[in-house]
Amino acid sequence: MSALRRTAAIVGVVCALTLVAAGDAPERDASPQATSSQVAALEALVAEQQQRLAELEQLVASVSAQETDAARVAAMKQQIREVLSEREFRESLLPSTLQAGYDNGFFIKSSDEKFLLKINGRMQFRWTHYARQSRNHYLQPRLQRDDITGFDIRRLRLVFSGYAYEPDLTYLVELMADSPTVYDIMPLYAWVNYRFMDEFQFRAGMMQLAGTRATFNSSANMQFPEYFSLDAAFSTWTGVGVRFWGQLFEKRFEYYLDVVNSIFGANNRPVTPDPAEMDSNPGIALRLVWHALGDNPTKDFVDWGDLDFHETPALDLGFHYVFNDDRGDLNTQRLVYGIPGSWPGGFGVTSSNGVQVNQFGVDAALKWQGFSVTGEYVLQLLDPRHAGRRPFTPLWLLTREGSTTANHGAYVQTGYFLPIPGLEKKIEAVARVGGMATNAGETEGTWTYGGGVNYYIQGNKVKLQADVEKIYETPIAGWGLGNVNDNALIFRVQLQVAF
Numbered sequence: 001m002s003a004l005r006r007t008a009a010i011v012g013v014v015c016a017l018t019l020v021a022a023g024d025a026p027e028r029d030a031s032p033q034a035t036s037s038q039v040a041a042l043e044a045l046v047a048e049q050q051q052r053l054a055e056l057e058q059l060v061a062s063v064s065a066q067e068t069d070a071a072r073v074a075a076m077k078q079q080i081r082e083v084l085s086e087r088e089f090r091e092s093l094l095p096s097t098l099q100a101g102y103d104n105g106f107f108i109k110s111s112d113e114k115f116l117l118k119i120n121g122r123m124q125f126r127w128t129h130y131a132r133q134s135r136n137h138y139l140q141p142r143l144q145r146d147d148i149t150g151f152d153i154r155r156l157r158l159v160f161s162g163y164a165y166e167p168d169l170t171y172l173v174e175l176m177a178d179s180p181t182v183y184d185i186m187p188l189y190a191w192v193n194y195r196f197m198d199e200f201q202f203r204a205g206m207m208q209l210a211g212t213r214a215t216f217n218s219s220a221n222m223q224f225p226e227y228f229s230l231d232a233a234f235s236t237w238t239g240v241g242v243r244f245w246g247q248l249f250e251k252r253f254e255y256y257l258d259v260v261n262s263i264f265g266a267n268n269r270p271v272t273p274d275p276a277e278m279d280s281n282p283g284i285a286l287r288l289v290w291h292a293l294g295d296n297p298t299k300d301f302v303d304w305g306d307l308d309f310h311e312t313p314a315l316d317l318g319f320h321y322v323f324n325d326d327r328g329d330l331n332t333q334r335l336v337y338g339i340p341g342s343w344p345g346g347f348g349v350t351s352s353n354g355v356q357v358n359q360f361g362v363d364a365a366l367k368w369q370g371f372s373v374t375g376e377y378v379l380q381l382l383d384p385r386h387a388g389r390r391p392f393t394p395l396w397l398l399t400r401e402g403s404t405t406a407n408h409g410a411y412v413q414t415g416y417f418l419p420i421p422g423l424e425k426k427i428e429a430v431a432r433v434g435g436m437a438t439n440a441g442e443t444e445g446t447w448t449y450g451g452g453v454n455y456y457i458q459g460n461k462v463k464l465q466a467d468v469e470k471i472y473e474t475p476i477a478g479w480g481l482g483n484v485n486d487n488a489l490i491f492r493v494q495l496q497v498a499f
Contacts, residue, residue, distance in 0.1 A: 105499065107162070116162035122220055122498035124155040128480070133487035145483065152179035154226075154480070154494065155219060157188070168195040180478070188238065198251065203243040206266045210243075210256040210287035211236030211320050213363040213376055223304040223372075223415050223430045225465045225494040226480040229448050230409045230434045233336050233476045234359065234378045236285050236322055238266045251297045258285040263324040263357070264333040284323040292317055294367075304374065305415045305428050306367040307459055313368040322359040325385075326352040333357060335382060336407055336436075336475050337399050338444035345444055346485050347475045354393030356383040370417035370425075377410040382440055399441035409436030411448070428454040430467070436475055446473045461498045467491075 097111045105120040130148040161172040174189040191205030210216060214231040227235075241260030247253070261268045263283035291297035294314030301316050326332055333352035338345075363376035384393040387402040396402060411434025418427045430452050437445035452467025474486040482488060 105159075105161075109162075114166065115164055116167075118159075118161050120157075120159040120161070120499060122155065122157045122159075122496065123153060124219075124225070124494055124496045125151070126154045126225060126492060126494040127151050129491040130482055131489040131491075132482060145486075148482065153177075153183070154179055156183070169193075170195070197246075199246040199248055201245050203245065204241075206238060206240050207243060207258070209236035209239045209260065209263065209283075209322075210258050210285040211322055211359075212361055212378060213318055213320075213365070213374065216287060216320075217302075217304070220496065220498060221303045221460050223413065223428070223454065224432065224450065224452060224467050224469075225492045228411050228413070228432065228434060229446075229469075229471055229474060229476070229479065229481060230378075230411050230436050232479040232481065233334075233407065233436060234361070234380060234409070235264065235479075237264045239263060239283060239285075240266050240268070241282065247298070252291050254289040254291075254298075256285075256287045259283075260285070262326070262332070263322060263352075281325040281327060285320070286322075287320045288318065290317045291315075300367065301365055303460060304372065304413075305430075305454070306370050306372045306417065307425070307456065308367075309370050309417070309425060310367050311369070313366060316363075316365040318361075318363040318365075320359075320361045320363075322357065324352060324357040324359075326355060326357070334476060335395060335440075336438050337395060337401075337405075337440035338438050338442040340399060340441040345442075345473070347438070347444055347446070347473060348398060348441065349476055349484055350394045350398055352395075354384060354386045354391070355395050356385050357381070358383070370428075371415070373412065373414040375410070375412045378408060380407040381405075382407065395440065401440050405438070405440040407436070407438040407440070410434060415454075426456050428456065430454060438475075444473075446471065446475050448472070460496070463496050465492075465494045465496070 099107075099109045099111060101107060103118075105118040107116060107118045109116045128148065128150065132145055132147060156177045157174060159172065159174045161170070163170045169192065171192045172189055173187065175185055176188040177183045177185045187206060189206055189208065191203050191207045193201060193203040195201045208216065212231055212234055214227055215235045215237065219227070239258065239260030239262060241258060243256060243258045245254070245256040248255075260283045261270065263285065291300065292315040293312070294300040294310070294316075295312065300308075300310070300314040324333055334349055335352050335355065335357070337348050337350065339348045358381045359378065360380075361376060361378040363374070365374040366372065381404055382395065383404045384396045384402060386393050387396045399405075411432060413430070413432035415428050415430040417425055418429060420427060432450045433448065435445060435447045437443065448469065448471045450467055450469035452465060455464040457463060469488075469490045469492075471481070471486070471488045471490070474481050474484055474488055477484055480490075480492075
């Protein structure tokens with residue numbers, strides 16, 4: 001407290017004494033003892049006020065010192081920020097060093113946050129017993145196929161990902177050496193992505209195309225060892241091109257628009273010795289997703305099962321559209337049709353050359369307290385635009401269908417973590433059912449039923465899966481399936497290990 005304020009306080013006390021003395025003036029006859037007692041009381045009061053004034057002075061001085069120190073610290077922090085914001089000074093003062101460790105993958109990162117390399121790997125080791133009927137419409141008369149039993153490494157993957165120069169410029173390269181490719185090492189995905197903002201991002205390279213919910217998600221997080229047979233007929237798989245995508249409304253809504261060389265295949269090239277190997281019509285794939293419910297929109301449905309045991313329901317709604325006008329691509333989309341003739345049914349498979357494909361799909365997924373359910377419906381319209389004109393459309397040659405026909409199908413898949421004491425979040429029972437029909441050639445249909453159990457040792461990183469699936473006339477080969485039209489009963493046990 002300043003001297004002026006102290007003087008003012010003392011003056012106030014003196015004035016009070018004067019007023020008290022004035023008030024006592026009429027009592028002329030007061031005794032000397034009374035006067036001495038009053039003076040002593042006033043002196044005690046003055047001493048008490050001085051003590052309180054001294055305490056206030058100390059408090060004011062302490063607060064003032066704290067405020068001064070805080071202001072000095074804030075000013076120093078601002079100066080440090082301004083200095084470190086200059087790249088040249090920062091790099092000379094703190095030269096970049098490498099950091100390494102494990103965080104959902106082994107990583108190497110520069111201390112200036114400009115470069116990151118993360119390495120992940122995954123192996124799916126599988127035992128399969130594939131029992132099939134002796135009669136198959138797709139095979140020559142009286143030709144039979146034996147059952148199949150054995151081991152294979154269904155998927156073997158090595159992934160390099162991270163960012164370069166700034167966190168908004170990300171990249172991914174994924175190599176595969178799977179059993180269907182006889183363990184030859186080849187690229188599966190290779191792309192770079194730039195984030196202008198959450199609402200708009202750009203990707204270029206070889207990527208998983210937008211399409212069905214099943215194949216748009218990673219095969220590492222599935223509830224069954226293999227994709228649904230229905231998805232093998234409607235999958236977009238991979239392509240080379242560009243993607244425009246983003247997340248809107250606090251990441252509740254996502255959109256993906258792909259423009260690629262062709263649907264279902266990344267081997268087509270724009271410049272080839274044979275111009276007939278690839279047409280000039282791009283494939284287009286669009287996917288829209290609305291995260292209607294859930295606390296973490298972008299991560300609620302990374303896994304198919306409810307490994308996070310959502311306390312409140314999480315709900316996803318999706319839509320996809322695929323356009324493919326194929327006039328000679330080397331790797332074409334595979335189309336399913338009904339074999340015409342005297343046989344009592346059967347599927348055939350041909351290329352999409354000369355066919356314009358318009359595919360639509362809707363899907364939904366729900367998770368809540370260990371329970372999960374996913375459903376999807378797909379409609380595929382096939383228009384053999386050139387039909388009987390040269391070069392002849394393979395679909396028309398096989399079916400003589402010159403008008404637009406349709407393939408469609410649907411499935412429902414569900415899972416529930418069993419409430420076993422000590423294993424509440426470890427063991428999941430799963431089931432699925434679905435069907436598909438086509439009216440190209442002759443109307444033909446199929447049904448699929450499956451069930452299984454999963455043991456999550458370390459979430460999806462280390463898990464053991466077992467399932468059994470019955471398919472009445474396999475519509476298409478691949479995705480762990482044998483020949484078309486196999487009446488298959490499949491048993492699978494799979495161990496997945498990932499890092």
